[in-house]
Amino acid sequence: MIDRRFALLCVSALAIGARPSFAAEPTITVTKDPNCECCTGWAQHLHAAGFVVRVQDTSELAKVKARLGVPADLAACHTAQIAGYVIEGHVPAPSIRRLLAEKPRAKGLAVRGMPTGSPGMEVPGSPNEEYEVILFGEQRRTYARYSGIKELEN
Numbered sequence: 001m002i003d004r005r006f007a008l009l010c011v012s013a014l015a016i017g018a019r020p021s022f023a024a025e026p027t028i029t030v031t032k033d034p035n036c037e038c039c040t041g042w043a044q045h046l047h048a049a050g051f052v053v054r055v056q057d058t059s060e061l062a063k064v065k066a067r068l069g070v071p072a073d074l075a076a077c078h079t080a081q082i083a084g085y086v087i088e089g090h091v092p093a094p095s096i097r098r099l100l101a102e103k104p105r106a107k108g109l110a111v112r113g114m115p116t117g118s119p120g121m122e123v124p125g126s127p128n129e130e131y132e133v134i135l136f137g138e139q140r141r142t143y144a145r146y147s148g149i150k151e152l153e154n
Contacts, residue, residue: 026100027052028087031064032078039078041120042090045149049093051082074110074136085109090118094151095133095144106137117148 028046032039034057047053058064064079068086076089083100086108099109110133114121117128128148135143145152 026083027054028080028082028096029054029056030078030080031056031058031061033057033059033061036077038090038114038120041122042078043120045119046093046096049097051093051096069107070110071136074112074134076111077114090114090120091133092119092144092146092149092151098144099135104135106135106139108136109143110134110136115146118146119149122148 028051030039030043030046030053032043032055040055043053043055061079065075065088068079068081070079070086070088074088078089080087082096085099085106087096088108088110090111091109095109099106111118111131112134113131115129115131116123116126118131128150130145130147130152132142133144133146135141
């Protein structure tokens with residue numbers, strides 16, 4: 001028999017959208033500047049795509065990037081970690097899912113800069129930029145191409 005306290009706890013957890021600790025998705029930890037709106041938008045994109053998202057604000061993002069080995073020419077406005085990979089910048093959720101499924105030998109994925117239309121960088125009335133998702137580590141290659149959040153053929 002379920003006691004009243006346990007039932008209230010379950011209802012409360014469901015009401016605030018909590019996920020059970022046995023969720024199939026690994027947690028993605030997003031490290032960002034506390035004042036960056038586009039980083040918050042990217043984290044919301046990941047959450048809407050079903051990822052468990054944990055956000056850490058810091059004023060020392062450069063140190064995080066250096067510790068994780070993000071190449072300076074791929075640096076963007078936020079850095080994330082998931083399942084042993086580094087995710088740099090506005091990488092769309094489908095590319096992260098593909099990375100997790102394929103498990104390539106790499107350090108991670110990156111999107112250079114802040115392309116208009118990429119997740120978190122949506123600007124109403126502005127055309128979407130085309131951009132590349134780069135797989136980086138010992139070698140680099142284009143992993144995917146996008147216009148906004150629509151993947152393009154390679």
